[in-house]
């Protein structure tokens with residue numbers, strides 16, 4: 177058994193990035209509990225793809241550039257959706273799968289961008305969604321200039337993202353960025369429509 181038991185006054189949270197995109201997971205979660213609350217954290221899919229690639233560089237990427245992987249043909253700019261870093265950013269497609277099992281009221285979407293620019297505001301919405309009292313306020317965060325991210329502070333300790341997160345991304349040719357923005361735009365609009373929230377991705 178992997179999930180710990182929760183008492184009536186407790187909530188149990190489990191986080192795995194691949195849940196959202198893995199076939200069959202929505203059905204398995206539904207069969208475990210159809211009342212479960214679902215939190216999906218998203219960011220601009222172009223930045224997400226570059227972040228994914230950056231994470232891959234530290235493991236293996238076969239010496240390939242971001243463009244080698246993102247485009248089937250760099251000259252025509254045909255996007256390669258068979259590459260997972262690209263495919264995962266099609267958020268609307270995966271949400272449709274989850275919505276076959278769960279009503280809109282059971283989803284909460286967290287903006288990765290706002291989590292950095294306004295962590296207190298973004299966490300406040302999560303607390304509300306989970307029915308928790310608002311424990312997180314400005315005193316819980318400070319901005320770490322070196323890391324470029326907000327870090328958490330409690331009375332006894334501080335905590336920043338570890339070194340596997342918040343990596344510096346490689347510089348990608350602006351033409352490639354524009355091509356990917358054009359590619360994702362209709363999917364992003366569909367996602368905004370589904371969740372009733374505009375994330376302002378370009």
Ligand SMILES: Nc1ncnc2c1ncn2[C@@H]1O[C@H](COP(=O)(O)OS(=O)(=O)O)[C@@H](OP(=O)(O)O)[C@H]1O
Nearest residue numbers: 193226227228230288291292337340341342343345
């Ligand atoms: N708290 C918080 N606020 C804002 N952004 C955050 C936060 N936690 C993780 N991240 C960003 O998410 C990227 C890593 O995603 P995951 O945490 O899902 O990574 S993992 O798949 O579990 O390894 C990683 O992206 P990069 O910055 O591109 O490395 C993190 O910066």
